[in-house]
Amino acid sequence: MYDTAGDQSPTGPGLFLATPGAFFAGAEISQADLQQVLVHLVENDLIEPIGTDFATVAITTQGVSCALRGTDTEAPTALSARLTAVLGRYPDHLTEDDLQRAVDSRIPESVDLAWKKDFYQGTDAGKKELAKDVSAMANTAGGVIVIGIDDGKQDYAHALAPADPAPGRGEEWIRSVLANWIQPVVPDVGVRPVKSAVYEGKVYWVLSVPPSTQAPHAVAAPGNDYNFRVYARYGTTTRTLAASEIAAGEWGSSGGATQQDRKSAHAGAAPYEARGLRQDYACDDRLPFHSHEDGMADVFYATHKPSGTPVVLKQLHGKHPASAKKARMAREIQVGRSLSDHPHAMPVWDADPNNTWFVMPVAQATATECLDELKDPSVLRALVNSLCSVLSAAHEAPESGFPHGWVHRDIKPSNVLRLDGRWVLADWGIARRPPGQTTHPQRTRVGVSMGSEGFAAPELSIDAHSAGPPADVYSLGQLIGWAITGRNPQQNVPLLPDSGPWRAVVREATRMDPGRRPATVRVFLDLIAQEIDTPPVPPVVQAEALHDSLNAGAANAPEQLVVLAAAYPDDAALYCDVLLNIDPEALIPALMADPPRALEIVRAMPELLGTHRPTERGEVDAVILWLFTVARHAANTGQLDLLEESCNGAFTWDALWDQWTPQDKIRPWLRTLTGDAAGSVAGALRDHPDCARHFSSLANELRVDHRIRAAVSPLRRVRPEPPDHRRNGYA
Known part of the structure; x- marks a missing residue:
């Protein structure tokens, strides 16, 4: 490789890539094509990364193999190499021309x-x-999802199908969905729009999903605790994994974590044999990196000596800790193990049978250390959803008749940790047991405060024993206020953001009276959705806006209206209040260009009439004439399926209401029909005899197609009585 055709001295690939007008073996080559060459050489074992300080490339005189030395250029992964070879360009650099080549080459899904x-x-x-598509790819082998390519239901690139940008659903929306619907979050997903040069104003989307080392990634609605599913790619489809497959680590081939690592990361089991022996662990430097404020325990970085696994060890002070401290640690161990299957609970890997110490995985950070990151609304939302998810599971009553389950009572930034890309809640040491399971009635006494100042609910300083889930909701509210304002809260003073949608959320969550707060985290999540999420624009409102755009001369408004109407075939207001008020001639080009959607619309139109208000003759007229217009153009273009469906809808309502105005327009049209169109319409008339009789005058017009005349003939509708063979002497 050389930086110019004339200068034959080897150069570093980094410089080579950055040099305008680069050459490969003396021939000019683009950066993208050079990347493809490198991928091809790596994939075919023709170059070998060696890792010296300075990168050079030497090509043998035979031109068969070469050695890529140094670290200036990172060798492409096997995934990008395969997809680059298939698509003709590195996945992150795909253009519309590349997508067109994929269609021309009928490149299959994989x-x-x-x-x-x-x-x-x-x-x-x-x-x-x-979330399902992205998590399945991450769980399997990584890959690329291209939106805007019609596979023709044949699992290969069939046609370009870019779409108009969806309002409010761009890159930020995609990343928000992935952050809130996948547990743990899939890291480093690439999200890139590709503008179409062929279809003005339309875009494709390319999602690059790396193979994950944190699999399995589960999909669940925010706050929907245990109701999650794990998906994996299987050939060209996506399937749900059974619990046994998840437990065995039998998914995909991401090549990162081992099966045991994956199982441990999700299920909370230690990646080694946990024996409950303190001698298995060596604490680093014998100094704790954290001491509890009450002096109860210290937390150490430690190592599991038999396996060398880094861990965190929490240990009570003294050789003979008081029974009350051991009971508190026992509670923390019990809750940690009961929630071990939950992705947002800090798992307990190992513990002393006598409850003097236990071991957890090493977290990467606390929420306190991530305060700047939490300024991003999507990150804050993901944290809140994660905490609500695990709290919903903990609050769930152990059996019917109990008002609730465990209540944490000490939610604060230092107890919220970042573990392998997901948020987890730790330190259940002062959790309130489910009612009826209290082990020591005097441990939590009236008048003795509990929790952390500023984050603890007011009732925890009065009667902590009676506190329920609203106490945790209060702490969540204060945690949100802390994340937004960057200030520590004061005791019993709601930390309201100065402005913004979270202000109302914090205000409701931090009411002094627990009876006025959201009663459960599910209700709290509903409140967040109400205040934070932009409600979807009703289809009828979208249609009205498009109608205005159509009147203003927007070229793409008809196509957008057709797409919208076909997507909501059960929305009577959209059809009867908007679509019927649009001259169907304005929509005909878009309808004729998209037969599947046109069929959806002409099926829905007659079915929706009268479903959201009493039917009126004027509206019946409008529906019949609307469908007649579509039928007329379908006949002219030979789209027989659309013709028959339009006639069926129009004739159904004409049979019921005997509408003269539409009949006066349909009758002359029937006289003009010939060929396949006449056959299709005659069939529709035969299927609707009560409509056909309204056109019986055509039966005697010799210039009318004979099939139409037969369909409307009064004689055809007289059913002869079956012959009585007994009258003729037959038995």
């Missing part, structure tokens, strides 16, 4: 490549589908 025609809907179902 375990690491998915084509999607339509962008994800803004509904919960759409968010779940997005």
Whole structure:
């Protein structure tokens, strides 16, 4: 490799890539094509990264192999190499021309490549589908999802299908969904729009999903505790993994974590044999990195000596700790183990049978250390959703008849940790047991305060024993206030943000009276959704806006209206209040260009009439004439399915209401029909005899197609009585 055609001295690949007009073996080559060459050489074992200080490239005289030395250029991964070879360009650099070549070459889907025609809907179902697709790819082998390519239901690139940008559903929306619907979050997902040069104003989306070392990633609606699913790619499809497969680590081939590592990361089991022996652990430097404020215990970085695994060890003070301290640690161990399957609970890996110490995995940071990161609304939302998820599981009553389960009572930034890309809640030492399971009635006495100043609910300083889930909701509110303002809260003083949608959330969560707060974290999540989420724009409102755009001359408004109407075939207001008020001629080009959606619309129109208000003759007229317009153009273009469906809808309502105005327009049209169109319409008339009789005058017009005349003939509708063979002497 050389930096110019004339200068034959070797150069570093980093410089080579940065040099305008680069050459490869004396021939000019683009950066993208050079990347493809490098990928090809790596994939075919023709170059070898060696890792010296300075990068050089030597090519043998035979031109068969070479040695890439140094670290200036990172060798492409096997994933990017395979996809680059398939797509003709590095996945993160794909252009519309590359996508067109994929269509021309009919490139098939695979375990690491998915084509999607339509962008994800803004509904919960759409968010779940997005999370499902990304998590399945991360759980398997990583890959690329390209949105805007129609696979023709044949699992290969069939046609370009870019879409108009969905309002409020761009990169930020995608990342928010992935952060809130996948546990743990899939790191480093690439999200890139590709503008279309062929279809003005439309875009494709390319999602690059790396193979994960934190799998399995589960999909669940925010706050929906245990109701999660784990997905994996299987060929060109996505399937749900059974519990046994998850437990055995049997998914995909991401090549990162081992099966035992994956199982441990999700299920809370130690990646080694936990024997409950203190001698298995060596504490670093014999000095704690954290001491509890009450002096009860110290926390050490430690190592599991048999395996060399780094851990965190929490240990009570003294050789003979008081029974009250041991009981508190026993509580923390018990809750940690009961929630060990939950991805947002700090797992307990090992513990002393006598409850004097226990071991946890090493977290990367506390919420306190991530305060700057929490200024990002999507990160804060992910933290709150994670905490609500684990609290919902903990608060759940152990059996019917109990008002609630465990209550944490000490939620604060230092007890919220970042573990392997997900938020976890730790330190359940002062948790309130489910009512009826109290082990020591005098341990929590009236008038003795509990919790951390500023974050503790007011009732925890009066009667902590009676505190329920609203106490944790209060702490969540103060935690949100802390994250937004950056200030520590004062005791019994709500830490309200100065402005913004979170202010109302914090205000409701931190009411002094627990009876006025959200009663459960589920209700709290509903409050957050109400205040934070932008409500979806009703389809009828979208349609009205598009109607205005149509009247203003927007070229793409008809197509957008057709797409919208086909997506909501059960929305009577959209059809009867907006679509019927639009001249159907304005929509005909878009309808004729998209037969599947046109069929959806003409099926829905007659079915929705009268479903949201009493039917009126004027509206019946409008529906019949609207469908007649579509039928007329379908006949002219030979779209027989659309013609028959339009006639069926129009004739159904004409049979019921005998509408003269539409009949006066349909009758002359029937006289003009010939060929396949006449056959299709005659069939529809035969299926609706009460409508056909309204056109019986055509039966005697010899210039009318004979099939139409037969369909409307009064004689056809007279059913002869079956012959009575007995009258003729037959038995």
